[in-house]
Amino acid sequence: xxxxxxxxxxxxxxxxxxxxxxxxxxxxxxxxxxxxxxxxxxxxxxxxxxxxxxxxxxxxxxxxxxxxxxxxxxxxxxxxxxxxxxxxxxxxxxxxxxxxxxxxxxxxxxxxxxxxxxxxxxxxxxxxxxxxxxxxxxxxxxxxxxxxxxxxxxxxxxxxxxxxxxxxxxxxxxxxxxxxxxxxxxxxxxxxxxxxxxxxxxxxxxxxxxxxxxxxxxxxxxxxxxxxxxxxxxxxxxxxxxxxxxxxxxxxxxxxxxxxxxxxxxxxxxxxxxxxxxxxxxxxxxxxxxxxxxxxxxxxxxxxxxxxxxxxxxxxxxxxxxxxxxxxxxxxxxxxxxxxxxxxxxxxxxxxxxxxxxxxxxxxxxxxxxxxxxxxxxxxxxxxxxxxxxxxxxxxxxxxxxxxxxxxxxxxxxxxxxxxxxxxxxxxxxxxxxxxxxxxxxxxxxxxxxxxxxxxxxxxxxxxxxxxxxxxxxxxxxxxxxxxxxxxxxxxxxx
Amino acid sequence: xxxxxxxxxxxxxxxxxxxxxxxxxxxxxxxxxxxxxxxxxxxxxxxxxxxxxxxxxxxxxxxxxxxxxxxxxxxxxxxxxxxxxxxxxxxxxxxxxxxxxxxxxxxxxxxxxxxxxxxxxxxxxxxxxxxxxxxxxxxxxxxxxxxxxxxxxxxxxxxxxxxxxxxxxxxxxxxxxxxxxxxxxxxxxxxxxxxxxxxxxxxxxxxxxxxxxxxxxxxxxxxxxxxxxxxxxxxxxxxxxxxxxxxxxxxxxxxxxxxxxxxxxxxxxxxxxxxxxxxxxxxxxxxxxxxxxxxxxxxxxxxxxxxxxxxxxxxxxxxxxxxxxxxxxxxxxxxxxx
Numbered sequence: 001x002x003x004x005x006x007x008x009x010x011x012x013x014x015x016x017x018x019x020x021x022x023x024x025x026x027x028x029x030x031x032x033x034x035x036x037x038x039x040x041x042x043x044x045x046x047x048x049x050x051x052x053x054x055x056x057x058x059x060x061x062x063x064x065x066x067x068x069x070x071x072x073x074x075x076x077x078x079x080x081x082x083x084x085x086x087x088x089x090x091x092x093x094x095x096x097x098x099x100x101x102x103x104x105x106x107x108x109x110x111x112x113x114x115x116x117x118x119x120x121x122x123x124x125x126x127x128x129x130x131x132x133x134x135x136x137x138x139x140x141x142x143x144x145x146x147x148x149x150x151x152x153x154x155x156x157x158x159x160x161x162x163x164x165x166x167x168x169x170x171x172x173x174x175x176x177x178x179x180x181x182x183x184x185x186x187x188x189x190x191x192x193x194x195x196x197x198x199x200x201x202x203x204x205x206x207x208x209x210x211x212x213x214x215x216x217x218x219x220x221x222x223x224x225x226x227x228x229x230x231x232x233x234x235x236x237x238x239x240x241x242x243x244x245x246x247x248x249x250x251x252x253x254x255x256x257x258x259x260x261x262x263x264x265x266x267x268x269x270x271x272x273x274x275x276x277x278x279x280x281x282x283x284x285x286x287x288x289x290x291x292x293x294x295x296x297x298x299x300x301x302x303x304x305x306x307x308x309x310x311x312x313x314x315x316x317x318x319x320x321x322x323x324x325x326x327x328x329x330x331x332x333x334x335x336x337x338x339x340x341x342x343x344x345x346x347x348x349x350x351x352x353x354x355x356x357x358x359x360x361x362x363x364x365x366x367x368x369x370x371x372x373x374x375x376x377x378x379x380x381x382x383x384x385x386x387x388x389x390x391x392x393x394x395x396x397x398x399x400x401x402x403x404x405x406x407x408x409x410x411x412x413x414x415x416x417x418x419x420x421x422x423x424x425x426x427x428x429x430x431x432x433x434x435x436x437x438x439x440x441x442x443x444x445x446x447x448x449x450x451x452x453x454x455x456x457x458x459x460x461x462x463x464x465x466x467x468x469x470x471x472x473x474x475x476x477x478x479x480x481x482x483x484x485x486x487x488x489x490x491x492x493x494x495x
Numbered sequence: 496x497x498x499x500x501x502x503x504x505x506x507x508x509x510x511x512x513x514x515x516x517x518x519x520x521x522x523x524x525x526x527x528x529x530x531x532x533x534x535x536x537x538x539x540x541x542x543x544x545x546x547x548x549x550x551x552x553x554x555x556x557x558x559x560x561x562x563x564x565x566x567x568x569x570x571x572x573x574x575x576x577x578x579x580x581x582x583x584x585x586x587x588x589x590x591x592x593x594x595x596x597x598x599x600x601x602x603x604x605x606x607x608x609x610x611x612x613x614x615x616x617x618x619x620x621x622x623x624x625x626x627x628x629x630x631x632x633x634x635x636x637x638x639x640x641x642x643x644x645x646x647x648x649x650x651x652x653x654x655x656x657x658x659x660x661x662x663x664x665x666x667x668x669x670x671x672x673x674x675x676x677x678x679x680x681x682x683x684x685x686x687x688x689x690x691x692x693x694x695x696x697x698x699x700x701x702x703x704x705x706x707x708x709x710x711x712x713x714x715x716x717x718x719x720x721x722x723x724x725x726x727x728x729x730x731x732x733x734x735x736x737x738x739x740x741x742x743x744x745x746x747x748x749x750x751x752x753x754x755x756x757x758x759x760x761x762x763x764x765x766x767x768x769x770x771x772x773x774x775x776x777x778x779x780x781x782x783x784x785x786x787x788x789x790x791x792x793x794x795x796x797x798x799x800x801x802x803x804x805x806x807x808x809x810x811x812x813x814x815x816x817x818x819x820x821x822x823x824x825x826x827x828x829x830x831x832x833x
Contacts, residue, residue: 052703076705091700093693095763100689107686108705115684 003066005030005196006051006083006165011061013046013220020046021057024222026215028165031194033187035207035228038217039240039491040290040456044200047217048167051198052085053078065164079109082164086171090154094143099124101142101153106160127156131186148179155186166190167198172206173291184210202289204233204495216240234488237495241487247435247463250442252483255466256280258316259450260332260419262301265310270296271474274310278419278450283441285465285482286454288494292471294454295337298421301452302334303327314418333417335408337424344396344404351378351392357411381410385440402436409440420444421452426460438464458487470494507757507772511779518783525786529662536665536733538778540565542771543671543726544749545756546678547719549770552753553682553695554715555762556605556612560620561723562745564597567623568727573636573737581640583728591724597623598720602713620746627739636737647732667729674722679767681718687711695762744795751798752777754805761809777801 009025021043028034038044049055051063053073063070065081073081085091092101103120124138133152142150151171158166168187172180187197187210201207207214208228216223216239223239231239258277265274271293278284286294299305301312303321311318314330321327327334344353355362355374362373378392385406387399396404412420425441426434441464445451455461461468462482470478470493478493519526544561551558572590580586597619604615650663682688694701694708701708731737756773758765781794 054703075703079705085703087703089700091697091703093696093700093763095696096689096692104686104689104693105704108690112686115686115689 007064009062012058019220021220026225028196031191033197033211035199035211035214042217043220084158084161084163085167086154088170090150092142098140099138102156102160105157127159147174165196169200237488237491241491249463252466261313263311265307267307276469281445281448283445283451283465285461285468287461288471293474294471331418333412334421346397349393353407354378354381357415385410401433419450423454504769511776522786539667539671540726540730542774543674545752545770545774547722548749548753550715552758553691553765555695558616559746560616562742563620563623564723565727566742568593569731569737590728591721594720594724595717598716602716606709606712631739644735670725670729747798751801759809760806
């Protein structure tokens with residue numbers, strides 16, 4: 001490896017309540033394929049957005065390229081300096097032709113005013129030739145191309161932009177294996193021409209095949225950079241997942257009788273052959289990388305995303321659930337991602353929020369609310385979940401975060417479910433509020449409720465769940481008891 | 496044949512021809528030079544306005560204030576012609592300036608305050624109409640200077656018919672043609688024009704690519720305002736007076752013509768040629784209904800039907816595409832352990 005192309009140092013990025021990146025720094029050599037590894041939420045996307053000028057880093061961060069301090073970046077400057085990101089969605093224009101998708105970016109970058117189609121055609125042809133792509137019609141509308149071909153167009157566009165550093169975000173996630181081969185061939189040819197690449201992938205076999213070095217991020221911190229042949233897969237996983245467990249680990253319970261059984265669930269393009277059982281009073285975790293199909297499965301259980309095949313047993317009885325209202329009638333409640341924090345009408349009182357799911361039951365013959373009944377229901381939930389302050393007429397905006405979440409959960413519990421499914425219950429909230437939610441979930445499980453927690457955060461799974469179902473690319477790869485389990489045990493099955 | 500397939504507007508042209516044939520069979524006076532010149536004159540302003548609306552719709556926006564804007568500009572130039580200057584060039588400059596300012600207000604509300612276009616333009620529409628009503632009391636402005644009226648009556652290639660009437664191409668085509676060419680040039684041959692398509696196709700990607708998307712959107716509304724200014728001059732020179740209520744509901748006709756021409760209200764799809772055909776289709780349908788003595792209230796119903804069916808087609812198409820997207824790449828060979 002020769003001289004370094006890109007050096008970043010001391011890069012931090014804070015969002016309200018979350019430190020997405022803290023003092024990250026590493027370098028990428030010329031003509032190097034550098035893998036960037038980390039769990040969901042480790043800060044990879046934030047780092048890409050900083051390099052591409054979409055986000056500005058906090059004070060003190062420095063990005064240099066070929067020795068030149070780049071200063072404050074914006075998307076245009078970043079492109080000008082030759083940093084090109086190929087996002088997972090490619091950022092192409094489905095309504096424009098292949099020709100324009102490849103060349104328009106360089107026109108914008110050079111701040112040109114007029115379009116010269118003849119010249120565009122020349123450039124685009126040259127780029128495709130350099131990439132040895134000969135089966136793409138320049139006049140075709142991009143939206144008509146397959147995903148793999150769209151990706152090639154995105155790479156050709158990067159070349160037209162005179163890329164020095166190409167950042168590929170999960171480039172193989174929607175490619176077939178032969179398409180991956182073709183992509184790797186192209187990556188090799190770019191490497192030979194001295195173009196550096198940052199390669200982001202969850203597929204460790206691919207990472208080892210293609211990259212020279214790899215850098216690891218964890219919890220927004222930089223863990224280290226290693227030569228690919230210096231670090232084996234186990235060591236790598238250990239470095240990825242070594243997140244500190246700062247939560248209370250709740251004692252695990254013995255399994256009781258089955259409450260909900262998912263049998264042979266399959267859905268085209270979502271997941272395949274899913275089997276698991278939720279027991280009374282159990283907290284069952286479902287984890288996996290983003291895109292493993294976790295949310296799709298629980299949505300099917302709740303009737304939001306009906307499965308193609310498979311049956312659902314409730315208390316040993318087969319039930320057919322085709323929509324959410326049937327699910328609720330069968331005692332299943334589902335709290336989607338972010339709902340715990342966003343599921344409140346803040347400028348309404350605790351009581352009004354609590355009774356929102358019960359309006360039908362609480363209203364009289366004319367459809368008017370019965371205030372006495374509402375008072376009673378609200379008071380009982382405030383007491384049961386210990387919501388403070390206990391005044392039911394206070395705006396929920398005045399409540400602390402933890403108490404607000406209790407109101408949301410109470411709202412759903414008021415429908416009297418036997419099974420509660422929560423999707424990423426603590427995403428994006430601070431540690432104190434997370435611990436509160438964990439405590440609440442365990443409390444609820446004590447009452448005999450079966451709870452499914454979908455979460456990417458392994459410490460959370462280990463802290464709060466009795467068992468965990470691990471998913472990978474639409475399949476269940478393991479079902480494990482959380483007692484004595486380590487983060488590596490889970491991650492090695494998810495990756 | 497392959498070349499023909501490349502013309503995306505071909506289906507629209509075929510529909511236009513078919514409808515024209517049907518109308519001609521029912522009423523042969525449809526297919527006459529005279530009727531076509533009439534159609535041109537009565538739809539000239541609509542065509543110009545449709546060019547501006549096309550740009551807005553390409554960005555994925557919509558502008559319901561166009562009718563109020565042209566009303567305001569006609570009121571301004573009507574008063575200016577009577578009280579200030581009879582010079583046509585001055586009138587054109589004043590009209591376009593006013594149009595651009597109104598357009599800028601819309602554009603800045605939409606980009607600066609992030610107000611959805613339909614809400615922003617509904618708001619400006621109501622305000623503009625209020626001010627117009629305050630100024631005019633709803634009264635017509637008459638007494639437009641003779642030189643302006645004479646200008647409006649000029650015909651290019653005039654021809655005297657057997658019954659003594661004179662027909663010809665209306666002078667207002669000198670507003671229409673440059674606007675069509677300019678719009679086509681901007682959209683097809685400038686980077687900003689391609690940027691309009693790009694941001695309509697995928698706003699986030701356009702940002703990432705370095706397009707100054709907010710500036711482009713402001714430009715679009717200002718450009719539309721410019722066209723509206725010229726349309727106001729063309730309209731006033733045709734009507735020779737200003738009626739503050741002349742454009743009641745006109746925005747719906749403009750939008751209907753544009754979507755009929757194949758532009759997608761979701762943004763990113765549409766062309767100048769398509770829009771011209773859209774206006775032609777729209778006016779032929781209208782004209783045909785008149786020739787076939789169908790009551791006028793049907794026209795409003797047809798406008799609504801056109802808008803709703805075109806938009807539904809876009810939405811259904813989009814939902815279908817969403818549905819086809821694979822969410823999880825399911826592993827066909829995965830190990831399992833209990």
